[in-house]
Amino acid sequence: MYEYVSDILRAMKLDPKDVILIRHAPNHPEFMAAREAGFIKEYTAMQEAGFSKGRNYLMVFIGEDTTLARYYETYHIGSIFPNRKGRVPEAYPNRKEETAEGDFMELREQPLPPGLTGFAIDWGRGTVRWHQKAEREKRVVEIQTTQKTERGGAQV
Helix, strand or coil, X not given: CCCEHHHHHHHCCCCHHHEXXXXXXXXXXXXXHHHHHCCHHHHHHEEXXXXXXXXXXXXXXXXXXXXXXXXXXXXXXXXXXXXCCCXXXXXXXXXXXXXXXXEEEEEEEECXXXXXXXXXXXCCCCCCCCEEXXXXXXXXXXXXXXXXXXXXXXXX
């Protein structure tokens, strides 16, 4: 059904050229703190100035092993603010990020195609590169639907 991330994006009526893929490293200390406190969205919203480079969507994954990355959320980028001061919730654990240079992006969740509840991809060998343009094909290795989970075409 979906062989590549681009297939899912097209089913969501999104052009891959308008999307940045992000892979959060599960062992990164700031990410771990944000995840534990329930602030993955806010963690994702704080990026270097000009990060989105005219793209309007972020598709976010969380790394699991060397190259596997599990889908977390797709966000539409709304307003982009040139600083983070006053935009981070009081309970956000990584307070130093609020005063760091960079943008704060207003993010709004976008639904997956009907019937698709999640998926995992092979990020590839470039796991050091935590963000990539969505035109770079990423193979879907697991699909989760409202009815079943499939890995490599086999139902589990």
